[in-house]
């Protein structure tokens with residue numbers, strides 16, 4: 217098996233993002249986005265997906281965190297697309313119910329090649345350390361579009377903003393891990409169309 221990894225270097229006038237992704241990793245990471253809560257989320261995404269992940273983001277966080285969060289989502293999605301190649305042998309689908317104390321999130325993913333995000337979360341949730349809760353959806357949409365995945369995320373219930381966000385990132389990690397795993401019985405591209 218060729219190693220499933222990708223480097224992405226994405227530069228705009230708003231952000232400079234460097235990502236190094238190794239899908240078949242050990243869950244080790246080095247994350248520096250200048251947004252402590254986002255670093256926490258990406259670190260636990262790596263840990264629970266068992267992907268090795270380096271993220272360096274130098275963005276205009278003095279404006280707000282929007283550009284950095286969205287652009288990391290774009291670059292991470294691009295990294296998965298590149299690392300997975302033609303997706304030969306993958307399980308393709310992954311899902312997780314992820315509890316975090318009082319919160320329960322459900323994350324379901326299909327590496328279908330067709331971007332679609334379904335997102336449902338409580339309205340009016342508080343920010344977390346300056347990280348606006350609505351940035352969670354921005355991240356997911358950017359990731360979804362650029363990884364070309366069908367992604368369904370619902371926070372079924374919860375109260376604490378930190379827990380709700382964390383449950384989604386951990387659920388995404390578990391679903392991505394499952395979907396990207398190589399199944400030795402799958403010898404080709406797991407689609408009756410022959411392409412994903």
Ligand SMILES: [Mn+2]
Nearest residue numbers: 256378379382
């Ligand atoms: Mn936490």
